[in-house]
Amino acid sequence: MNKKGVLLVNLGSPESPEPKDVKTYLGEFLMDERVIDVPYWARALLVKGIVLNTRPKASAKAYKKIWWDEGSPLIVLSERLQEKLQQEVEFPVALAMRYGSMTIKKGLQELADQGVDEVFLIPLYPQFAMATTETIVVLAEEVRKAHFPQMNIQELPAFYNEPEYIEVLANSIAKHLEGKDYEQLLFSYHGVPERHIRKSDITKSHCQIDGLCCKTPSPAHEFCYRHQCFEVTRLVGEKLKLKEGSFSTSFQSRLGFDPWLRPYTDRTIERMGKEGVKKMAIVTPAFVSDCLETLEEIAMEGEEIFHEMGGKDFTTIPCLNDDRAWVKLLAKWINEWSSTETITA
The missing domain is CATH 3.40.50.1400 (Rossmann fold)
Structure with a gap:
């Protein structure tokens, strides 16, 4: 019997609201070819030559305005969602970010360490976009092939009209x-x-x-x-x-x-x-x-x-965050996947 598990993936966040950490994060994010989809030389010129020399201080100032004592709001809220979802399903639920230190590789490794070889990948975006869902799915497959070849991954499709x-x-x-x-x-x-x-x-x-x-x-x-x-x-x-x-x-x-x-x-x-x-x-x-x-x-x-x-x-109006009804819906989709291995969304 294959062991199933869930990987939630959100965008990511700097390690801190300090300019050096914001610069590192922006560099990874903006150098993604599905975020700024121009030839590498042009992307590098724009990002490394201009943006990373001008934007980190302003972005760090903005992050400091919204940073919580527990850390980045996006990370904290995603962790709360993960914790509540774990209480609703019997499968291991891991959390990863597309950018930053909470990598997809670490998330898949966490599941692999628990014996998981069937993963339900949930990009935390209702709508499909190159710069969100697609970049997550593509990277997850690259990581799987390189490090977890025996693992099977199935992703939740865009659920905007579910x-x-x-x-x-x-x-x-x-x-x-x-x-x-x-x-x-x-x-x-x-x-x-x-x-x-x-x-x-x-x-x-x-x-x-x-x-x-x-x-x-x-x-x-x-x-x-x-x-x-x-x-x-x-x-x-x-x-x-x-x-x-x-x-x-x-x-x-x-x-x-x-x-x-x-x-x-x-x-x-x-x-x-x-x-x-x-x-x-x-x-x-x-x-x-x-x-x-x-x-x-x-x-x-x-x-x-x-x-x-x-x-x-x-x-x-706040995002859904860790709203109880949202948690229940994600749990329903996960249970449907576990029983039929297909999703109707």
């Missing part, structure tokens, strides 16, 4: 908005360059990044991050019976000068403030764990922009 996930997300949003008055609910997703969308188009022709392609059925949607983001917004809107015009989608965290997915979150917040919106709420469904992009970029910088533009109340 009805039970939508229900958990919608209920979480509703819970955190209960009793709060808001005029606009903004769904902010992490941005990616437009070229990533075209590169992920398995039809090589469908994704035009216009007002129609994401709404027109296509096999391309299986790997289209843009479509999957808009679909989460639509499905949650339907689930919560949100009024048309009271909610919208935007994309945050762009880097460089190439076109990234629009509309941009910071400009959307600015526009809403200028247009007279006084009370807004914002949720970040591309993340399952709160991190720098949610706690600082949105909850701090976003709120500052809104207030500068005349807005009054700015409500940030």
Whole structure:
């Protein structure tokens, strides 16, 4: 009998909010060919020649604003999720990060040391993207071949439109908005360059990044991050019976000068403030764990922009983190995998 185990994988974090550790982390992250997908020489010139000489101090300052006594919020929250999930399933549950010291190799080794040779890999991202799910799956397979050749890995596919996930997300949003008055609910997703969308188009022709392609059925949607983001917004809107015009989608965290997915979150917040919106709420469904992009970029910088533009109340909705319903859903998917070795999500 094969022994089964689970590997949760999230993004990662610097070891500390000090510039030297942030520089090390950014170097690994931004040199990933699926994050900055240009030829190596150009990526090295940009990252090592420019970004790592200018950005670490500013990023370290941002990390210090949100760093907890226990450590990086993303790491702490991911560990809490792992611990609660372990209580729900009978299989070993390990945790790894795509970048940083909590490597995928260490996570697989932890499982191998317990005799595991059937691994359910769970990238902690609802939507598929080159820079998130794909880079995790590819690296996990490379590590498996090099160090754990007898191990079999099956990954959880993108679950952005899984009805039970939508229900958990919608209920979480509703819970955190209960009793709060808001005029606009903004769904902010992490941005990616437009070229990533075209590169992920398995039809090589469908994704035009216009007002129609994401709404027109296509096999391309299986790997289209843009479509999957808009679909989460639509499905949650339907689930919560949100009024048309009271909610919208935007994309945050762009880097460089190439076109990234629009509309941009910071400009959307600015526009809403200028247009007279006084009370807004914002949720970040591309993340399952709160991190720098949610706690600082949105909850701090976003709120500052809104207030500068005349807005009054700015409500940030936490990620699912270690929410009980989210833990229960992950446990259900794991148990389904263990019994059928297939996943319906």
